[in-house]
Amino acid sequence: xxxxxxxxxxxxxxxxxxxxxxxxxxxxxxxxxxxxxxxxxxxxxxxxxxxxxxxxxxxxxxxxxxxxxxxxxxxxxxxxxxxxxxxxxxxxxxxxxxxxxxxxxxxxxxxxxxxxxxxxxxxxxxxxxxxxxxxxxxxxxxxxxxxxxxxxxxxxxxxxxxxxxxxxxxxxxxxxxxxxxxxxxxxxxxxxxxxxxxxxxxxxxxxxxxxxxxxxxxxxxxxxxxxxxxxxxxxxxxxxxxxxxxxxxxxxxxxxxxxxxxxxxxxxxxxxxxxxxxxxxxxxxxxxxxxxxxxxxxxxxxxxxxxxxx
Numbered sequence: 001x002x003x004x005x006x007x008x009x010x011x012x013x014x015x016x017x018x019x020x021x022x023x024x025x026x027x028x029x030x031x032x033x034x035x036x037x038x039x040x041x042x043x044x045x046x047x048x049x050x051x052x053x054x055x056x057x058x059x060x061x062x063x064x065x066x067x068x069x070x071x072x073x074x075x076x077x078x079x080x081x082x083x084x085x086x087x088x089x090x091x092x093x094x095x096x097x098x099x100x101x102x103x104x105x106x107x108x109x110x111x112x113x114x115x116x117x118x119x120x121x122x123x124x125x126x127x128x129x130x131x132x133x134x135x136x137x138x139x140x141x142x143x144x145x146x147x148x149x150x151x152x153x154x155x156x157x158x159x160x161x162x163x164x165x166x167x168x169x170x171x172x173x174x175x176x177x178x179x180x181x182x183x184x185x186x187x188x189x190x191x192x193x194x195x196x197x198x199x200x201x202x203x204x205x206x207x208x209x210x211x212x213x214x215x216x217x218x219x220x221x222x223x224x225x226x227x228x229x230x231x232x233x234x235x236x237x238x239x240x241x242x243x244x245x246x247x248x249x250x251x252x253x254x255x256x257x258x259x260x261x262x263x264x265x266x267x268x269x270x271x272x273x274x275x276x277x278x279x280x281x282x283x284x285x286x287x288x289x290x291x292x293x294x295x296x297x298x299x300x301x302x303x304x305x306x307x308x309x310x
Contacts, residue, residue: 001029003118007084008074010119011110015090019067024060027053032113032120040106040126067092070103079111083122086110105129158227160206161213169226169234170284176224176238177284183277184244186235187291188216191269191303193231208268215258219251234288245309248272271298274308 005013014030017023037046037055046052071091076084087109094102111123156168164172177183190196190212197205209231216225216233224236237244252270259268273295275281280290294308301307 001026001118005119007076007086007112007114007119008088010112011074011076011086011088012072014110014121015069015072019090019092020069022060022066024056027056030119030121032122035121036123038125040128044126065095067094082114084112084114086112161210161227163213163216163233164224164226166226166228169224169228169236172224173234173236173284176236177277177282177287180238181278181282182240183236183238184241185275185277185287185291186237186244186248187273187275187288187295188233188235188270189295190231191271191299196268204262208262211258211261212255212270215251215255219247219254234291244274245306248306248309269304271295271303272306273298274306276308276310 001013002009010030017026017030031049031052033049035046035049035052037052038044039046044055046055069090069092072088074086074088076086079085087107089105089107091103091105094104105128107127107129109123109125110121113120113122156164158165173185190208193205193208196208209227212233213225213227216235220235220237222237224238226234228234237247255270256267262268273291273293275287275290275294277287281287291308298305298307
């Protein structure tokens, strides 16, 4: 190492030896005994020389890749006669040994100590720019908020159909029943769905479920709708309503028309069981059990039937 090199040249030298040439053997030559390092990984925190040596030794044994430096810049600031601050950024291409090249970019801050025998690394801090952070943000709160909303949505919804899942449907229906002691629960399933799955395959069965879920959303825009498992669906209509039969008829018509894309030789029918609040109960479990019994009755009556509607 040239003892007359500038602070910027020294940093360039260190990154070349470390990233490109993988010269771990020069570390004793370039690090200060008081070195500390903060890397880009959650585990990459070395507050002292002992932890840094342990980390770099493990890395040299476990990682067999190398980097190509594509672009780099450096800016040095003299803090005192013996201390310099260097900031910069590197654009590199990593070859991880699996035949795939990975592009990455990171920024760094280096604190250097100038000694009689040359420069020594006193501190290194690396960071990776966050592409999700907008120019007007101090941290990527929009991305965090969007991620949180997505997580909550996934916890509450069925991944295939986009309808409410069983747990969240139960929660909001119980809430609705507590707020208003009147409503109707419609439990539905697709007749002979197992036969469809067995004959045409599960991907086709999934297509049927997604298509039926869309018909439910179209026909009951103000209702709480969920898929509780397999081909079983629940629609909860809070409040008193005399138009349930008309709404079911609208569903049946929409479902009939939607099936054109399936190109089946015959219509796929549904059965419906209905329970009422407060007559059949005042909580989800009680009303659901009544609706389930009504659905069973509709099946016993020959399928493509509605049971429980008075």
